[in-house]
Amino acid sequence: MTVGIVGLGLIGGSMAKAYKQNGTDTVLAAEIDIPTLEYARLIGAIDGTLTEDALGTCDLLLIALYPEAAIAYLTKIAPIVKKDAVVIDLCGTKRTVCEAGFALAKEHGFTFVGGHPMAGRQYSGFKYADANLFRGAPMVIVPPTRDDIFLLDRVKRVLAPAQFGRFSVTTADKHDEVIAFTSQLAHVVSNAYVKSPTAQIHSGFSAGSYKDLTRVARLNEDMWSMLFVENKEYLASELDTLIGELQKYRDAIASGDTDTVRELLRDGRIRKQEIDGK
Numbered sequence: 001m002t003v004g005i006v007g008l009g010l011i012g013g014s015m016a017k018a019y020k021q022n023g024t025d026t027v028l029a030a031e032i033d034i035p036t037l038e039y040a041r042l043i044g045a046i047d048g049t050l051t052e053d054a055l056g057t058c059d060l061l062l063i064a065l066y067p068e069a070a071i072a073y074l075t076k077i078a079p080i081v082k083k084d085a086v087v088i089d090l091c092g093t094k095r096t097v098c099e100a101g102f103a104l105a106k107e108h109g110f111t112f113v114g115g116h117p118m119a120g121r122q123y124s125g126f127k128y129a130d131a132n133l134f135r136g137a138p139m140v141i142v143p144p145t146r147d148d149i150f151l152l153d154r155v156k157r158v159l160a161p162a163q164f165g166r167f168s169v170t171t172a173d174k175h176d177e178v179i180a181f182t183s184q185l186a187h188v189v190s191n192a193y194v195k196s197p198t199a200q201i202h203s204g205f206s207a208g209s210y211k212d213l214t215r216v217a218r219l220n221e222d223m224w225s226m227l228f229v230e231n232k233e234y235l236a237s238e239l240d241t242l243i244g245e246l247q248k249y250r251d252a253i254a255s256g257d258t259d260t261v262r263e264l265l266r267d268g269r270i271r272k273q274e275i276d277g278k
Helices: 010-021 034-042 067-080 095-108 149-158 172-193 197-201 208-217 221-230 232-254 258-276
Strands: 002-006 026-030 060-063 086-089 111-117 138-142 166-169
Touching: 002 010, 010 026, 026 034, 060 067, 067 086, 067 095, 067 221, 086 095, 086 149, 095 111, 095 172, 111 149, 111 172, 138 172, 149 166, 172 208, 172 221, 172 232, 221 232, 232 258
Parallel strands: 002 026, 002 060, 060 086, 086 111, 138 166
Antiparallel strands: 111 138
8 A cells, every 4th residue: 555644743744654664565745844754754754755746656645734734735636646545634623624625536536534533742743753643542534424334444444554443433513513622622721721820830739630731731833723713613612611610610719609619519520420431
């Protein structure tokens, strides 16, 4: 199998390393930062550059760019993608990318599937790419139709070298709705939390809770700001819900209402147990 990877950041770079480590015949990559591209080739993470001529040989094309850039790239190269190739984007939001991808695939005859690997780190760039980043992790798939079992089986097979733990199949709209809560809201909260003046003097007073809550505060603001705004309806709704809940805690604590604080904490504990199924 010949695999083309567009973008060698954390996600694309980890894909390249995973596919090479797990026996893929040829891994080619496109990356605007030439030193990164050359370094990836030097250490054996890729076999060469994904040129326009080479695009026609790829059985699988993974696009690991920001949504707008992914759409622009796919629009440009769609006419030369091999007709029996599978193209999967790895963007953090799905509606705009999938709308464009499905239309281009229908027009030019290849297969497009939206994808979102649910794995990452607080650091970005090829420097932090890891062949085992996706091992055991969930992978969200947005196919053009959800009842094509042959397509889903094919997607699982071409993604096998990444070693995902399980696959979830959904629509682009449902993906963006859920990801606003499970990922985007967590990044906003973490990033806002460390803006407390007390954060400057926390050393020696913090343990696991602080580390857990602040891990993703150290984010790539260029990427996340784009994803937040692209998903503004769902993310704003989640923020409204959180602000409303926080106001309840704040009011009860400020008024010294121990009973209400206890009830709020009890409700949260029970909700967590219900969500986790235990």
